[in-house]
Each structure stands twice: as structure tokens, then as C-alpha cells.
Amino acid sequence: MTLKGLQIGKKRARYCIVQGGMSIRISLAPLAAAVANEGGVGTIGGMGISPAELQIHIREAKVRTSGVVGVNLMYVGSLFDQLLDVCIRERVDFVAIGAGFARGPFQKLHAHGIPGLAIISSTKAARIVAQAQGVSGVIVESGQAGGHLGPKDPEVSTWELFPEVLQELSAAGFKGPIIAAGGMLHRADVERALAMGADGVQLGTRFAMSEESSASWEMKKAWVDATGSQVEWWSPTGYASRAIVPHMDTDLPRIDGVTIRCNGCLKICMHRENHNLSHCISRALINSQSGDVKHGLVFAGARVGEINDILPVREIFKTLIS
Ligand SMILES: Cc1cc2nc3c(=O)[nH]c(=O)nc-3n(C[C@H](O)[C@H](O)[C@H](O)COP(=O)(O)O)c2cc1C
Structure with a gap:
């Protein structure tokens, strides 16, 4: 079975595989562009770098690929507004926003024609984002994901959380792509998520452990060990x-x-x-x-x-x- 594609705003990736944003310089232009060049969706981690450095990586990614590349931002970051402005100025393909939610950034992205993806981990958040203008897609991240976790129960699996959140989003009439994230490694996991109704899957750790990720070799060894x-x-x-x-x-x-x-x-x-x-x-x-x-x-x-x-x-x- 051929894997389906993924539409994000006006752009379409050949495959419904998203590389999750990994900040503090793990997923920068080399990784995001490599993923986009393979037909997936690449994400630059925008937290922990300056607006000037983010601009350089967005531009570098555009030189390296014509595929789909967006930026991940964390709402809790002090530089959030400045980083969001860089994304808008540089016309990224999407901005995925996690670690907090506010309507304003999504409305702003919408006004500039850039899809905003909300990263959420609960049915309560699903009800809120489904009604918010400018939320063009949702990433449902379970407790199996790496990094900061949103679920109330941080041990909740993708297979438990995703169906509940999907149901809530559907009931609220949400129309954009809904992506499952956390604990997926193999083709069988991707198929299981798609069978549950996901439009795509987001993987983090597997891509962090790639040659193109900007983590140190010591960090890569720590993951391998x-x-x-x-x-x-x-x-x-x-x-x-x-x-x-x-x-x-x-x-x-x-x-x-x-x-x-x-x-x-x-x-x-x-x-x-x-x-x-x-x-x-x-x-x-x-x-x-x-x-x-x-x-x-x-x-x-x-x-x-x-x-x-x-x-x-x-x-x-x-x-x-x-
Ligand atoms: C090293 C690392 C850093 C991460 N940093 C971020 C981040 O800055 N922002 C974010 O929204 N998610 C972050 N994540 C979560 C990933 O984007 C992704 O959703 C998650 O890792 C998926 O689960 P998996 O690692 O089991 O594939 C990070 C994950 C890892 C492993």
C-alpha cells in the first residue's frame, strides 16, 4: 500500500510523515530540508535560537529543498512574538505552536495566509482550538512523545489519547489535518495511526537520531545507548x-x-x-x-x-x- 500524502495549507507533501520540531538546535535546516526532500514534512525547532538565527535556517532550508518546511514555536518562550514575525516575514509553509495556547498568534498567521498548527494533548484543548480562527491543523501529542509533555496523565499513550481527541475535534466540526504524535517508529505504527483516523503522523526521536540532526555525537550516542x-x-x-x-x-x-x-x-x-x-x-x-x-x-x-x-x-x- 502506498502511503498517502498530507496537505498543509496550499502545499502538499508526498507522504503523511511529519518530522516534529525539536528545539535548542536539534532540528535545524539540514534535518528539516532532508525530510522535505524525501517527501515528508520538515520542521525547524524555533525555540532557543535568536530571531536572526531562525531567519538563517528558514532561508537555508529553502535553498536546500522545495518541499514542505515549517517552524515549531513554544508559546512559553520569551521571544515568541519576534520569532513568529520572522516566520511570517520569511513565508514559512506553516507554524506549529505548542506549550501554551492563545488565539492571537493563529489569527495573525491566518491574516498572512500561513497555516497555524496547534499542538495539543487533551479533549479540553481540542474544544478550544476547534473554535479558534486560524487553526489550520492539529498535532495530538501523547505522553509517549519526547520533550515537554502536555497530557494531564504524562504516561497516556497515543493509542489511548488520539481517538478521544479526534472524536472531540470531529464533533466540533474541525476540518483541517489531524496528526498523531508520540511513540511511533515503524511503518506498522504509521498504518495503525492512519487506521484510527489520523491524517498523518509526527515522529521526533527517530529523526533526532539521524545523521542530519544537529545534536552532538555525544547526544546521539546517549540515545543509542x-x-x-x-x-x-x-x-x-x-x-x-x-x-x-x-x-x-x-x-x-x-x-x-x-x-x-x-x-x-x-x-x-x-x-x-x-x-x-x-x-x-x-x-x-x-x-x-x-x-x-x-x-x-x-x-x-x-x-x-x-x-x-x-x-x-x-x-x-x-x-x-x-
Ligand atoms: C530531543 C527532542 C526535542 C523536542 N523538542 C520539541 C520542541 O522544541 N517543541 C515541540 O513542540 N516538541 C518537541 N519535541 C517533541 C517532538 O516534536 C515530537 O512530537 C515527539 O518527539 C514525537 O514523539 P517520538 O519522539 O516518540 O517520535 C521534542 C522531542 C525530542 C525527542
Whole structure:
């Protein structure tokens, strides 16, 4: 069976496979463009980089591919408005917004003719986004996904969460594409999600573990060596998150004002308010991305233990589409 395509706004990807946005420089232009060149949907992670750096990566991706490439932004980010403006100015194919919801950004995208995708994890959020102007598509992310998690029960699987949210969106008359995310690795997972009514699937960890991802080789090795991941960290964002095997909390970076200064990356940060609480999330993720895994967090999906190789994106696609 040939895998179906995915329409996002005016653009159509040959295959309904989306590479999830992975911020702090994991999914940049090289990965997003490689995915788009294979017929999937590529996403640049826009959090943790400056508006100028985001602009460079959007432009680089456009040089590398004519396929579908969008940007993922987190609403909790302090630079959210500036980053959104860059996406609009550079005419990206879509913007996927998670970690918080507000109507304004979607209306703004709509006014500029750019599809806005809402990343949600509950039926309550489904009711809200279904009514919001400018939400052109929805990504339903379960507790099996890597990174920050939205579900009330952070252990909820895609197979439990997706049908409930789909039902809510359908009942509210939502018309755009609905994409399932979290814990998918193989063609059989893709087919299972499509059989449940998904228009497409979003994969994160499998693409983070690719040659084209911008993670350090130390971080890639940590993923390959990982036997699994767990929901354990209460990030200073207030969300749960899923990362590989436990790190000692003392190993995670804390703001001391000398070696680590706060750059105010989040609108709300528990660690900024009280330095004794948790850790500096931005520095923890930067450390891993740049090779200091011992003092970093390695976000990963629930099935990271089943992936034992770093492959070129082309090889990953072969396994998913054939
Ligand atoms: C290393 C890593 C970083 C991530 N960063 C983000 C992010 O910045 N924004 C976001 O919305 N989702 C982020 N995610 C979630 C992915 O976009 C994707 O939805 C999720 O990983 C899918 O689950 P899977 O890893 O089991 O395939 C991240 C995931 C990983 C593994």
C-alpha cells in the first residue's frame, strides 16, 4: 500500500510523515530540508535560537529543498512574538505552536495566509482550538512523545489519547489535518495511526537520531545507548518532560549568576523565580546538544530504547514508506 500524502495549507507533501520540531538546535535546516526532500514534512525547532538565527535556517532550508518546511514555536518562550514575525516575514509553509495556547498568534498567521498548527494533548484543548480562527491543523501529542509533555496523565499513550481527541475535534466540526504524535517508529505504527483516523503522523526521536540532526555525537550516542526513557523531570516550565534514564539533579545546571546567567528565555520559569527549584532548562538542553551530556537533559520518546542506530534521513524514510 502506498502511503498517502498530507496537505498543509496550499502545499502538499508526498507522504503523511511529519518530522516534529525539536528545539535548542536539534532540528535545524539540514534535518528539516532532508525530510522535505524525501517527501515528508520538515520542521525547524524555533525555540532557543535568536530571531536572526531562525531567519538563517528558514532561508537555508529553502535553498536546500522545495518541499514542505515549517517552524515549531513554544508559546512559553520569551521571544515568541519576534520569532513568529520572522516566520511570517520569511513565508514559512506553516507554524506549529505548542506549550501554551492563545488565539492571537493563529489569527495573525491566518491574516498572512500561513497555516497555524496547534499542538495539543487533551479533549479540553481540542474544544478550544476547534473554535479558534486560524487553526489550520492539529498535532495530538501523547505522553509517549519526547520533550515537554502536555497530557494531564504524562504516561497516556497515543493509542489511548488520539481517538478521544479526534472524536472531540470531529464533533466540533474541525476540518483541517489531524496528526498523531508520540511513540511511533515503524511503518506498522504509521498504518495503525492512519487506521484510527489520523491524517498523518509526527515522529521526533527517530529523526533526532539521524545523521542530519544537529545534536552532538555525544547526544546521539546517549540515545543509542539508552534502554528507555521516563517521565520524571518537572521542568521549570511547569510541564512534565520525557528524557532518557535519570540524571542526578545535582548534575543539572543551575543559575549562579557567574558561570550561568539567566537569559530570560521563558515567560514563566520556576528556576528563575527560585534558584533552588529545579534547574536551568535552557542550559541543560544546550549542554546536551553541544556534547556535555553529563550536565544536560537528553529528551527522548518512550520508544528510544528500540532504536539502536543513527541513520541518514533517506534510510529512515525507506523503512517508513516501503
Ligand atoms: C530531543 C527532542 C526535542 C523536542 N523538542 C520539541 C520542541 O522544541 N517543541 C515541540 O513542540 N516538541 C518537541 N519535541 C517533541 C517532538 O516534536 C515530537 O512530537 C515527539 O518527539 C514525537 O514523539 P517520538 O519522539 O516518540 O517520535 C521534542 C522531542 C525530542 C525527542
